[in-house]
């Protein structure tokens with residue numbers, strides 16, 4: 001596995017690969033790799049002949065007072081995991097490589113509507129930060145495929161929309177959320193949970209499963225049941241930021257004849273902001 005720190009070197013290498021008829025898959029990450037990332041890498045290796053994993057903690061997707069400074073990072077242990085998966089390149093740019101003019105005046109990409117609701121409403125500017133850095137990573141790597149976990153379902157849709165609007169010739173692949181045995185969605189931020197909070201955290205997925213059963217009986221029942229489900233979670237010390245039923249394709253409010261839904265939730269548990277979702281096809 002090669003470690004590449006500079007965009008120009010990555011450009012050169014991927015051009016050589018292309019001349020030799022290789023296909024390329026990119027797995028963008030912020031490091032602190034867990035089994036969720038590894039499942040993306042395994043799929044990337046099935047899809048393409050060359051795999052690139054990027055590690056970059058992107059400052060512009062963090063709001064003021066969020067965990068940019070403390071975001072868990074362990075490059076050496078990440079590299080070992082990537083070697084084991086036989087990744088071809090780990091791309092580890094610094095700030096100057098991705099934001100040559102600095103982060104205050106750089107070009108930003110904004111994906112309208114879908115970026116402003118749910119997580120976007122609570123984290124203004126977050127999805128513009130994500131869309132901007134992903135566009136840069138796609139420009140640097142020119143992959144045929146880029147893979148993302150559907151735990152960040154809204155992020156996945158924002159990126160799909162951005163790539164489609166900007167005519168970027170990369171297929172965005174979303175893979176199912178990886179979970180601990182007790183149902184907790186894998187996330188680098190689970191590291192923020194205390195022992196007691198870790199035991200409580202699986203209630204989030206349990207709650208999504210309950211909501212999903214209610215919707216299967218009739219989607220209109222969700223609104224009546226929602227407050228009770230929120231109260232249950234808050235009785236365990238969580239603060240529910242949102243708990244919403246949306247249309248799966250674009251996160252708009254579902255119409256009466258909707259068949260494909262997603263329920264999305266964000267909660268605070270101690271220092272950790274955790275998100276999860278469940279898809280329902282009727």
Ligand code: PAF
Pocket residue numbers: 028029030056058061130133134152155
């Ligand atoms: O999901 C993440 O880890 C990040 O938001 C991403 C897609 C790597 C962009 O920084």
